[in-house]
Amino acid sequence: MKIVIFGLTISSSWGNGHATLWRGLCRELIALGHHVTFFERDVPYYAHHRDYHEIVGGDLILYHDWQQVLPLAKEHLSDADIGMVTSYCPDGIAASDLVLSSNVHGRVFYDLDTPVTLDQLQNGASLDYLPPQGLGDFDLVLSYTGGRALEELKSRLHAQRTAPLYGSVDPTVHRRGAPVERYRADLSYLGTYAEDRQATVERLFIEPARRLPQRRFLIGGAQYPQTFPWTVNIYFVAHLPPEEHPAFYSSSRLTLNATRRAMAAMGYCPSGRLFEAAACGTPILSDWWEGLDSFYEPGQELLIAATTAEAVEAIERSDAELARIAHAAYERTLDQYTAAVRAAELERLLNSLDAEPAESRSAAAALTTKGRG
Numbered sequence: 001m002k003i004v005i006f007g008l009t010i011s012s013s014w015g016n017g018h019a020t021l022w023r024g025l026c027r028e029l030i031a032l033g034h035h036v037t038f039f040e041r042d043v044p045y046y047a048h049h050r051d052y053h054e055i056v057g058g059d060l061i062l063y064h065d066w067q068q069v070l071p072l073a074k075e076h077l078s079d080a081d082i083g084m085v086t087s088y089c090p091d092g093i094a095a096s097d098l099v100l101s102s103n104v105h106g107r108v109f110y111d112l113d114t115p116v117t118l119d120q121l122q123n124g125a126s127l128d129y130l131p132p133q134g135l136g137d138f139d140l141v142l143s144y145t146g147g148r149a150l151e152e153l154k155s156r157l158h159a160q161r162t163a164p165l166y167g168s169v170d171p172t173v174h175r176r177g178a179p180v181e182r183y184r185a186d187l188s189y190l191g192t193y194a195e196d197r198q199a200t201v202e203r204l205f206i207e208p209a210r211r212l213p214q215r216r217f218l219i220g221g222a223q224y225p226q227t228f229p230w231t232v233n234i235y236f237v238a239h240l241p242p243e244e245h246p247a248f249y250s251s252s253r254l255t256l257n258a259t260r261r262a263m264a265a266m267g268y269c270p271s272g273r274l275f276e277a278a279a280c281g282t283p284i285l286s287d288w289w290e291g292l293d294s295f296y297e298p299g300q301e302l303l304i305a306a307t308t309a310e311a312v313e314a315i316e317r318s319d320a321e322l323a324r325i326a327h328a329a330y331e332r333t334l335d336q337y338t339a340a341v342r343a344a345e346l347e348r349l350l351n352s353l354d355a356e357p358a359e360s361r362s363a364a365a366a367l368t369t370k371g372r373g
Helices: 018-031 066-078 092-100 114-122 148-157 195-211 242-250 261-266 272-279 308-315 319-336 339-351 358-372
Strands: 002-007 035-041 059-063 082-086 106-111 140-143 162-164 187-190 217-220 234-237 255-257 284-286
Touching: 002 018, 002 066, 002 092, 018 035, 018 242, 018 272, 018 339, 035 066, 059 066, 066 092, 082 092, 092 106, 114 148, 114 261, 140 148, 140 339, 148 162, 187 195, 187 242, 195 217, 195 234, 195 255, 195 261, 195 308, 242 272, 255 272, 272 284, 272 319, 284 308, 284 319
Parallel strands: 002 035, 002 082, 035 059, 082 106, 106 140, 140 162, 187 217, 187 255, 217 234, 255 284
Antiparallel strands: none
């Protein structure tokens, strides 16, 4: 298949979780024999932190203006099998219109931020990456989040067919390495600053640091404000590109997974960081959300904490116990959560799309839209 994607970014991992996922997924799709073309608007904040410059065996098309790139986008879609638009695509509405009006076999929307999308809609926000008529005209709506999010995509955004496509890890990038002194930590946390998970970070990271002054704590990420409540034993490293993540995790005795509020409330929302840490053989301490135990077994493959006391107890566990937990999560991750596994899942989903001619699907979609109006 030729797959054309209009997304947020694949070229820069700065401040987003999309890029790392797409790099591994695209490589594995290409390894399966498919061709991937990725359109990305070339914005300054990603250009200044660009850490990926080409899709080997595919096409990365950076553009500054939608109208300028539109003829090229039409050309690529003219012989494509799949046209896909993702959440937070800066030109998501225009790209959706283009994909939906094309003759591709499969028209797909992939929401990598489903809980945020649904939460903002609930609060009356207008999202500039969603078509105003919703998602009912797409042949398939993929969601980074499973569980009830799939039904809400149907009931609130009129999606006709939904399926989860969870995050993944690229084990050629994320694997155990030698510890690095500047990343050494008894408890680490890697993530972009987000106000809606700050309460979790304070409860499970900052307060334990206050109670355990003899321990070393480390945060890695971007966009942290000057008002962040640092302590003398919390150290900081600025945004880390994906190639530094293994060293970061391999130098951590234990690492924290803190989930954004909307994602935790929705459930079934494993972050890419969860899989990355496990692939590096690092034991994980996580907050709880519905469905977490369907990905890893609490107490056996990762540790759960709701309170500061529980986080402190996890930090104080023996090296042998933490190593056992980390190894169990590592084995499950390489078996079930790699980019190769997800690429095969995506391939099956795309191959299962109805073989009905594009003209008939377009007519049916038009009737569906008219009915909603």
